[in-house]
Amino acid sequence: MADPSSYRPKPGQIPDSPGVYKFRDEHRRVIYVGKAKSLRQRLANYFQPLTSLHPRTATMVTTAASVEWTVVSTEVEALQLEYSWIKEFDPRFNVKYRDDKSYPYLAVTMNEEFPRVQVMRGHKKKGVRYFGPYAHAWAIRETVDLMLRVFPVRTCSAGVFRNAASAGRPCLLGYIGKCSAPCVGRVTPEEHRELADDFCDFMAGRTGTYIRRLEKQMMIAAEDMEYEKAARLRDDIEALRRAMEKSAVVLADATDADLIALAEDELEAAVQIFHVRGGRVRGQRGWVTDKVEAVDTAGLVEHALQQLYGEESGEAVPKEVLVPALPEDAESVSAWLSGRRGSLVSLRVPQRGDKKDLMETVARNAQQALVLHKTKRASDLTTRSRALEEIAEALDLDSAPLRIECFDISHLQGEDVVASMVVFEDGLPRKSEYRRFQIKGFEGQDDVRSMHEVISRRFKRYLAEKDRTGEWEPVAEGEVPVETPEDDGRPKRFAYPPQLVVVDGGQPQVAAARRALDELGIDDVAVCGLAKRLEEVWLPGDDDPVVLPRSSEGLYLLQRVRDTAHDFAIRYQRSKRTKRIRTSPLDAVPGLGESRKQALIKHFGSVKRLKQATIEQICEVPGFGRKTAEAVAVALAQAAPAAPAVNTATGEIMEDDGGTTA
Secondary structure, three states: OOOHHHOOOOHHHOOOOOEEEEEEOOOOOEEEEEEEOOHHHHHHHHOOOHHHOOHHHHHHHHHOOEEEEEEOOOHHHHHHHHHHHHHHHOOOOOOEEOOOOOOOEEEEOOOOOOOEEEEEOOOOOOOOEEEOOOOOHHHHHHHHHHHOOOOOOEOOOHHHHHHHHHHOOOOHHHHOOOOOOHHHOOOOHHHHHHHHHHHHHHHOOOOHHHHHHHHHHHHHHHHOOOHHHHHHHHHHHHHHHHHHHOOOEOOOOOOOEEEEEEEEOOOEEEEEEEEEEOOEEEEEEEEEEEOOOOOOHHHHHHHHHHHHHOOOOHHHOOOEEEOOOOOOOHHHHHHHHHHHHOOOOEEEOOOOHHHHHHHHHHHHHHHHHHHHHHHHHHHHHHHHHHHHHHHHHHOOOOOOOOEEEEEEEEEEOOEEEEEEEEEEEOOEEOHHHOEEEEOOOOOOOOHHHHHHHHHHHHHHHHHHHHHHHOOOOOOOOOOOOOOOOOOOOOOOOOOOOOOEEEEEOOHHHHHHHHHHHHHOOOOOOEEEEEEOOOOEEEOOOOOOOEOOOOOOHHHHHHHHHHHHHHHHHHHHHHHHHHHHHOOOHHHHOOOOOHHHHHHHHHHHOOHHHHHHOOHHHHHOOOOOOHHHHHHHHHHHHHOOOOOOEEOOOOOOEEOOOOOOOO
């Protein structure tokens, strides 16, 4: 535990200007990022007597070993830099919101020649228009099914689209009128894109235009006694109205706004967001965060706004954002939001009317989410703590292993031998710390030797990192810490040692891991193995295993860690095998890039036909001179005949002619 006075800068060294500051721990990791209108005034608050600080702030300043800052010209720049650093360094004492990227969105791929309507999750892609998020994917599919009557946009995958185009027949949706069938040329690319634009406009809330247009067309058809057409238009109008009814009107003035509400206690806070477009609730999402820093409601609102809009732009940022409390520097936040949108954004607290009533509804949702989370979290915390205590007791450790690393070896009959390392901290997986290894020291199948190599490589990297940075040396009084490219505060690869190493295996694997650590002089890391056969826990040098009860939470956690490492290793091994199988003889041709390989395959149809081609025929492909054509012919002639591909689902041998890729 550090004494904050040991690294406190002199008052004259801190500028009285806007900026962003970072606290680092003894390993140079960034543990907290903050911003301030006046760096001098803000940083002075952290160096008060510990008894006068909030408990979380006191913990942070005693964990830290240095502080540094960056001066900016405006508060808006400070807000943007703070967000960027929090995303980059992932500081442990900053408020972190749980990732909500699993929410499904209705997406329209406007970046394709024939835009496709589909359900999408994960990171947003450039050129794709998103609507939502929705609570359930089935809600999106119901809405799309209703709207395809009026906007028959493509919904099929790229493979189905290509197959239909090559066969000259559309899929079922094309026959029943729920797809305009651009795959077979029923509409031009321009006409199909216009349909997609209309679909997006309707989903964005501009519904009245299309309803009125269809009603006018229906009346004209009825007057012309085209009753079948009028009936179809009537059904289209009804379908659109049913789609609109799925999102009830909540604001009569067709407002575009996001409403953000909070429910909090001393330790945690729940955030709920309603996305209102055209006066209707078009999406809802929320998350829960641990209040690891001393922050009030206004501070939580500011963090939530950064999380929501930090990577958004354009219409994804609404004209109006309604919040329960304004951030400390509301003008700067509003200016930042306006910059993200490209036009003015109003940030305010609703005081009366429908917007205040809706905000109360959002707040009730936040309160329910917090109650539900605390019910689950209480059980989770108790279970994880008990599991770690049981492991410490069973393995005779001095304390609970807060960081556990597990290693597993995977191969297929001695080929593509790989290993995995997974990390659990406080009983939870830390996926950003997962690592993969290729076994390089020898050929063939030897799990024990492979385990020794992997453990050695992992901890050699740890020792190298430790030697490079050295033990922490306090900054001399009056000296301003200087950030170097090597010590930039980002999480280092292999930089932090575990308290416990778990290997997938029994006595031989455990002995190999312990031997690797002993050879490196590491004696403060415990080792155990978990054998699959009877789920026995093996310790180095013991002839008998440690048998944990089947109902033990400690055993369950070890099994989960082991199974996670096993799955991670298998996925890596399969990806390497797939890559090796897909290797083409064309890879041996020097200077032949991916584009020209694809041009060859596209021209001849398959590798088999390319092998039968003459040098003159290869020269006919655009971009191929005689010298390159000769190199291609030589490479194909020297390549060993490949084993036939087999459809694993049917056992059918697949011919080379069927779309073999380079």
